Amino acid sequence: MEIKQGSQSFYIGDEKNSEAEVHFVRVGETRIILDHTHVAEHLRGKNVGQQLVKAAVEYAEKEKLHVIPLCPFAKAEFEKNPEYQKLLG
Incomplete structure (x- = not known):
């Protein structure tokens, strides 16, 4: 499964009609x-959401950005992964 980067998201499938995505706002x-x-639904239980949040975290690290995880799923991922917390801001 390939995670692609869009202008404001990381996604699987087509950017306009993605099967999975984490959306962000600068x-x-x-x-x-x-x-x-x-x-x-067909991708749930396969750690796809975790992989998408990880892609966003890696992007933030590379671009030297802080992350505000307002999405409940992303927020939970930040709570589970102490290494992500250095990016909170």
């Missing part, structure tokens, strides 16, 4: 908000 120069995660 806030200023130093932050992104993870505001929505969606995984189609």
Whole structure:
């Protein structure tokens, strides 16, 4: 399963009609908000959501951005993964 990067998301499938995605919004120069995660029923239970959040985290690290995880799923992933917490902001 290939995770692709869109202009404001990481997704699987087609950007306009994705099977799974984590959506983000850029806030200023130093932050992104993870505001929505969606995984189609047939992909659930396969760690797809976790992989999408991880892709967003890796992007934030590379771009030196802080992350505000407003989406409940992304927030839970940040709570489960102490290594993500250094990006909170």
